[in-house]
Amino acid sequence: MAETSYNSLEEERLATCSVRPKCKAPDDDMMLRSIRTGRLLCSKCYVHTPTGYIGSDEAKASDDRYFKGTTNDYVIIAAIIFPLSLVACTVAMFIDVNILGGWFGWMIAFMIGSGAGTFIARTARNATGKRVGRQSAVVAIGAVALAALMAPSVFYFISGYGLFFNLSTLDLAAIICAAGIGVVLYNSFMRRI
């Protein structure tokens, strides 16, 4: 860092903090510098990112550049994620019930989930021109959760038990598969760049 004309770090931090007056709390010993701008951060305005600490104002500006998604994009990603997740969860449940139950079935369910998640995330992101909104991850997780709840109904329908919507029929393999999809989607939509 370049030498400054400030007498103390406290003074420099107070003078350079752009989130004032919230940050005028000089009685903490926090002397972190933002990895982006080098300004001193206080305990009120730091944000921890995977690469280091930055100011909350810098994080907000960076998020605004990143999150360009619209409401329309939310509809599109839900319309892609829900049916594809439903298929994956139903397949996972099918394997668990009819082919390999127990631990193996659950492991396969998770593998199906991660694999399908990668494909679903890519499909959803491409369909919206790679635009991501602040709520994209929430919408994505919601669509996957709904798919996990609906998978047993679909499964029993194809198995010949007739058509019924019973959201209380939970299936562990379907939920594990959805969790695998959800993790991949969350990471895909919440990556801060």
Ligand SMILES: [Zn+2]
């Ligand atoms: Zn501050």
